[in-house]
Amino acid sequence: MYNENRCHNGKMDYRGFGPRGRFGGRHGRFTQHAQEMFGAAFRKVPANIEDTEDSFIVHVFAPALVKEHLKVVTKDDVLTISYSPKDDDNTKEKFSRKEYSNGAFERAFALNGKVITESISASYTDGILKVTLPKNPETNTPAKNIQVD
Numbered sequence: 001m002y003n004e005n006r007c008h009n010g011k012m013d014y015r016g017f018g019p020r021g022r023f024g025g026r027h028g029r030f031t032q033h034a035q036e037m038f039g040a041a042f043r044k045v046p047a048n049i050e051d052t053e054d055s056f057i058v059h060v061f062a063p064a065l066v067k068e069h070l071k072v073v074t075k076d077d078v079l080t081i082s083y084s085p086k087d088d089d090n091t092k093e094k095f096s097r098k099e100y101s102n103g104a105f106e107r108a109f110a111l112n113g114k115v116i117t118e119s120i121s122a123s124y125t126d127g128i129l130k131v132t133l134p135k136n137p138e139t140n141t142p143a144k145n146i147q148v149d
Contacts, residue, residue, distance in 0.1 A: 043105045047081075056133040058109065063127030064102055072122045072131055077113060079120075081129065082106040113139045 050057040060081055062070075071082045084104045111117070115133040122131045 043101060043103050045105050045107065047107055049109075055135055056115065058129075058131040058133065060107065060129040060131070061127065062105070062129055065124070065127075067124045070122075070124060070129060072120070072129075074111070074117045074120060077111045077117075079109045079111055079115075079131070079133070080106060081108075081131065 046061045048059040048061075050059065058079070058081070062083065065083055066085065069083055069085050071080075071084070073080045073082075082105065085102060111133070114136055116136050119134045120131065122129065124130075
């Protein structure tokens with residue numbers, strides 16, 4: 001199982017756009033403009049994937065969400081976790097400073113046939129979404145040490 005939200009070299013890229021990251025450099029204005037234009041499309045929530053003997057467990061850090069707006073779906077051997085809050089124009093607060101958002105997000109993970117999709121379970125407690133993916137014993141073979149001569 002691997003995370004589809006990776007850059008082209010297979011490693012996570014947290015640096016932003018440009019030589020000084022997201023806070024400066026020639027692309028700093030682009031980042032701010034894109035976030036204003038697209039809003040929640042750029043929200044990224046962190047996820048940890050725990051590999052136990054009989055399952056994979058995806059822990060998504062997403063505090064202060066409404067559980068009913070979380071969606072966990074498998075289709076075409078891809079697990080998709082998304083959140084779509086309902087906008088209520090009457091409850092829009094005005095902030096003098098806003099450093100976090102509980103806006104929409106989506107994460108996708110390729111399952112590669114290694115999971116029994118009929119037995120997936122999910123729970124949301126204390127700001128952590130926990131998705132348990134039971135391993136498929138037919139496709140999950142243990143690691144084998146190979147002697148180097």
